[in-house]
Amino acid sequence: MKATAIAQPNIALIKYWGKRDIERNLPAVGSISITLSDLFTQVSVELDENLRADSLTINGAIDAGRLPRLQRCLDHVIGEQRMRARIISQSNFPIAAGLASSASAFAAATVAAAGAAGLSLTVDDLARMAGRASGSAARSLFGGFTELSNSGDTINLKPLRDQYSWPLKVVVAITETGPKHTGSTEAMEISRTTSPFYGSWLEQQDGDLQVARVAVEKQDFAALAAIAEHNCLKMHSVMWASRPAIVFWNAATMRCMQTVRRLQDAGHNVFFTIDAGPQVKAVCMPEDFDAVREALAATEGVVEIMSSGLGSAARLVANS
Ligand code: DP6
Secondary structure (H helix, E strand, O other), X not given: OEEEEEEOOEEEEEOOOOEEEOOOOEEOOOEEEEEEOOOOEEEEEEEOOOOOOOEEEEOOEEOOOOHHHHHHHHHHHHOOOOOOEXXXXXXXXXXXXXXXXHHHHHHHHHHHHHHHOOOOOOHHHHHHHHHHHOHHHHHHHOOOEEEEEEEOOEEEEEEEEOOOOOOOEEEEEEOOOOOOOOOHHHXXXXXXXXXXXXXXXXXXXXXXXHHHHHHHHHOOHHHHHHHHHHHHHHHHHHHHOOOOOOOOOOHHHHHHHHHHHHXXXXXXXXXXXXXXXXXXXXXXXXXXXXXXXXXXXXXXXXOEEEEEOEOOOOEEEEEO
């Protein structure tokens, strides 16, 4: 009873920040994301009645610290009375550094767990289960552009556009490779309970989603760029005003933003977005990709560059 799944991380252009139900991990706001093609996490789940305990190996090393969250994910998908599992996860990018590794990891783990247990679930069910483990993971059950919205006491996922019809490119400027100082789950709660801007963040999100949805529909890059940068900076303003302040940026993060501004001034179609970490993701049109990649690679403090196109939904790759 073993299954292996692959999922790609997604990057939110309109961000999820804050929860309305911590127990069920329901987001306080909707979000719109793009799923990437070149970064991936592969997770295999092997259920074995001879095992006495679950185990987790990440990129070749036993990881007891991250095991409990994966165990809860498997309990939720398969049921708490399940057989013990051997979970093996591999990613081709740094984990826990603000690169959406939890999105691809929990999307892949959910699909692999369901496969190993022989469950046939709809993609919406799988997305809701992945979202319970990590809010952003729900979106990696879909490729291309995806909108996550709150509906009643659950979430709803809607594909807005596939990855081929508007093949944007993403350059990720990595400015630090170590794990981030505060996880998003904890940081969101600090923001919800202390940031004076949290209320306006919630109030304005539907408007931002509407603008982005129309921009994606019309392939209006300038409109998408403007709303995505605004939404990103607004989310970080909520964090900065929290107590204690949550600042994920470093000096190189700022320099990368300036590089993107310079590229925009030179006429390139590019915008930045930053998640709960110091990395800068520059989203651009295919014809601007080389210039964006080159300029970010030459920016002081950038330690590594990764690039990607838009990718497909999480999927099962082996089942036995
Ligand atoms: C800044 O999905 O990591 O990347 O549900 O607590 O696991 P949990 O949070 P997570 O939060 C992602 C936050 C973000 C924005 C986004 O991806 O929408």
